[in-house]
Amino acid sequence: MTSYILALDEGTTSARAILFDRSGAVVSCAQREFPQSYPKPGWVEQDPLEIYAAQYATLTEAVTRCGADPAAIAAIGITNQRETVVVWDKTTGRPLTPAIVWQCRRTADACERLTREGLAPMLREKTGLRPDAYFSATKLAWILEHVEGVRAAAEEGRALFGTVDTWLLWKLSGGTIHKTDETNASRTMLYNIHTHDWDEELLSLFGIPRAMLPTVHPSGAFYGNVTLFGVSVPVCAIAGDQQAALFGQGCFAAGDAKNTYGTGCFLLVHCGETPVASRAGMLTTCAAVLSGERPQYALEGSVFVGGAVIQWLRDAMGLIRETRDSEYFASKVPDTAGVYVVPAFTGLGAPYWDMYARGTIVGMTRASGRDHLIRAALESIAYQTDDILRAAVADTGLPLTRLRVDGGASANRLLMQFQADLSGTEVVRPASAEATARGAAYLAGLTCGFWEDREALRAHFADSTVFTPRMSEEERAARLAGWHRAVRAASAWAADRGAE
């Protein structure tokens, strides 16, 4: 009788391993950080061996700490930071170059060239993505072009490419399994989300030999067995972190949406079997499905500065000591008294896409004080989320019934209530904050029969906190109008820069 599902959650700065039992409870958890390096401005790298070592250490710790019998682990599910590129030599098992992390901007010029050459519509149609250094394709092309010996190794069939999931699985399996899942593949800009295969035209555009690429499978599938503590355990799921979180929040049907309030915010809206193309510049991506199911899709939008605006209040402005204090100070005033903070520190993402906009504070009077400013900064997280939520609703034509939330800043009750008020929808926060690992566990557990079906998971969400909208329609409209005016001010500042 098996008792656990082991989720491996390999994030951008730390790896975690979590054992879930059949009731969905976390039995054991271990976490280990690993470093990033910044060899040049805008460059971000990691050591693939450090990523693997951190993940393996957490796995060992999580299992041994609670005394779990390894034979009682029904299956493993892997979830990971997406887009990051690892290239290794399959004969030596060693990386051929540091991993290029998704945040790395070294290929920004190459992406601008793609746009100038008019390739954006083709890329968008095939992959659901926009030409941006974020995605794997230009990073892998960069490695093939610039790292000595990699092109030759690829042509000899020795060099393998993988996102972090693929690298972990290959290492865990002793170099025998070279596979990925659709959610990760759909973030590479090499994968055609309609034909469900690597795209020949894109491979030739980026100069990528097909033999380097892993085979692609549904997220919930039998990937092969790995040996842990002398016991053979099946790997039954892989999913990129955001799609795993969508699944882990129980968002299984068209119109279900989740937002993760971390440093940035990641909003995903499930689109069912239709690959909805966004008119507002959101991305179309594959959602996690189980083997044998028809493909499903999601729209994805992100807020660049989410919880980070609270860190800014703390670190740059010195207005609070701890990020959680933002709730206390914001609660001391009934509203911002007309003050808006637009935290466009690095431009504005969907639906505005203004890379030149900059942070702006408007509406200050002599009566404006610290508490108003803190509240306005906090509210800006909800306004930005609302912008992409409304864009997604317009794109899909689906009504939004509730928004599931997770991530560090979702602990802030004032923010969650304001989100419900502003978006006119219920905001549902599960008791467990582990949506990403939970998603990988659910996918693995459903695949191996540990849980019977999605319905069997419903009970796990019983003690969620629900925030219900209380704001009147007039007040909501007035506040949103003020926010949009503030955003226009942030853009106008940038548009007027020629006048300097």
Ligand code: ADP
């Ligand atoms: P990440 O995974 O991006 O590192 P987390 O999910 O750990 O992010 O969330 C951290 C972010 O949440 C930080 O930007 C922090 O400012 C913000 N945050 C954490 N707690 C609160 C809180 N109580 N109120 C507002 N923001 C918070």
